[in-house]
Amino acid sequence: MKVALINGSPKKKYSASSVLLRDLSSCLPGSVELVNCHFRLPQISQEDWEQLSGVEVLVFAFPLYVDGLPSHFLSCLEQLDQYYNQERPEQDILVYALVNCGFYEGEQTKLALEILKNWCGKANLTWGQGIGIGSGGLITALENIPQGKGLKKNIDKALQNLAKLITGRQSASDVYVTHNLPRFVYKKMVELYWRQLARNNGLTPKDLSRKL
Amino acid sequence: MKLLIHDLSEEALLKILPDAGNEFGKIVYPQQPIRQCTGCFGCWIKTPGACVIKDDYGELGQLFARCEEVLLISRCVYGGFSPFVKNVLDRSIGYMHPDFVIKNGEMHHKRRYSNSFKLQVWFYGECTASERETAQKLVQANALNLDCEIKEIKFLTGLQVRRDCNESGLN
Numbered sequence: 001m002k003v004a005l006i007n008g009s010p011k012k013k014y015s016a017s018s019v020l021l022r023d024l025s026s027c028l029p030g031s032v033e034l035v036n037c038h039f040r041l042p043q044i045s046q047e048d049w050e051q052l053s054g055v056e057v058l059v060f061a062f063p064l065y066v067d068g069l070p071s072h073f074l075s076c077l078e079q080l081d082q083y084y085n086q087e088r089p090e091q092d093i094l095v096y097a098l099v100n101c102g103f104y105e106g107e108q109t110k111l112a113l114e115i116l117k118n119w120c121g122k123a124n125l126t127w128g129q130g131i132g133i134g135s136g137g138l139i140t141a142l143e144n145i146p147q148g149k150g151l152k153k154n155i156d157k158a159l160q161n162l163a164k165l166i167t168g169r170q171s172a173s174d175v176y177v178t179h180n181l182p183r184f185v186y187k188k189m190v191e192l193y194w195r196q197l198a199r200n201n202g203l204t205p206k207d208l209s210r211k212l
Numbered sequence: 213m214k215l216l217i218h219d220l221s222e223e224a225l226l227k228i229l230p231d232a233g234n235e236f237g238k239i240v241y242p243q244q245p246i247r248q249c250t251g252c253f254g255c256w257i258k259t260p261g262a263c264v265i266k267d268d269y270g271e272l273g274q275l276f277a278r279c280e281e282v283l284l285i286s287r288c289v290y291g292g293f294s295p296f297v298k299n300v301l302d303r304s305i306g307y308m309h310p311d312f313v314i315k316n317g318e319m320h321h322k323r324r325y326s327n328s329f330k331l332q333v334w335f336y337g338e339c340t341a342s343e344r345e346t347a348q349k350l351v352q353a354n355a356l357n358l359d360c361e362i363k364e365i366k367f368l369t370g371l372q373v374r375r376d377c378n379e380s381g382l383n
Contacts, residue, residue, distance in 0.1 A: 010248055010250045041248070065298075066298070066304075066305065066354065067350055067353040067357060068292045068298060070249065070302060071248055071302050074292070103319040104319045107318075111350050114349070115291050115292045116290075118343050119290045121340065122290065183319065190312070191311050191312065197257040203258075207260055208260050209260070210324075211277070211324060212271075
């Protein structure tokens, strides 16, 4: 079975989506043929089109942008929609998705998943499962923590279940997860992080509230 | 100020809003290629309030801050905005503050500015019942995140759809 892991982050490196796809791929058995694509720009690259040929499962990972999909990723989905409507593959193609957001609640990705489900309807593809991940700001920071441990426990459990669904070509209800820490702690950590980044850029914490 | 953001051709806009030039203080449309948001957060931690990308769409956050009303006209794409309108929204997040507040039991971004505008959204193009439902919920979620009030959500019918070549956002 050929599975495409499609990173929808605009970032070349160090994206949360790439970490999620890496962790997911480590849960998949060796019998699954994996191809990696990166939809970083509004046009699907020639290389990615070649990789996508004959794929039976699409797994998207992307960040939540203003309650929905990043605009460049949406453009790529329109191109894929057109492709699948022309090609009409004989086998059912299953679609799974990992959406991460900077808010604490994974549920805030629900509409992005809905948009992707509507896309599946237009492209004649079958929805497998969506995982909405909150506290996404921690994903890259915790990437070296062993899988299934500590703060990553909830997310890795969802990834393990997703790997089982993909292997069995099954569908299931969407799930929403967050790192194992209280909301007020996450809020404080992120706000301190913004201040640190501001200082690194020669700004003061007060500058973050600048009005133009 | 009233702000109009749309993805229509000039002819199509004139058909539905013949006096748009006088009615709106600013009109944002795919006149020039728009570059995509790269998720760098520069609009929060490098040049707070302004996008760091150098093109004609870097001051959207400031524009939102001067508005009493915002009208979005967009092709409905899978129950959301078209790539151009979505790109404009993605590039506007400097309007909000990076810090968080808890509203309706959920985390959202804090306001940067004190203005509050009324949001009007007109979708056009083919749209299934499910896409309509998603689009309505999406605008409600946007209004919550932008801390603004919804004036109207409308689905236009009979509008000639001609996708602009710039719409998908060229780089």
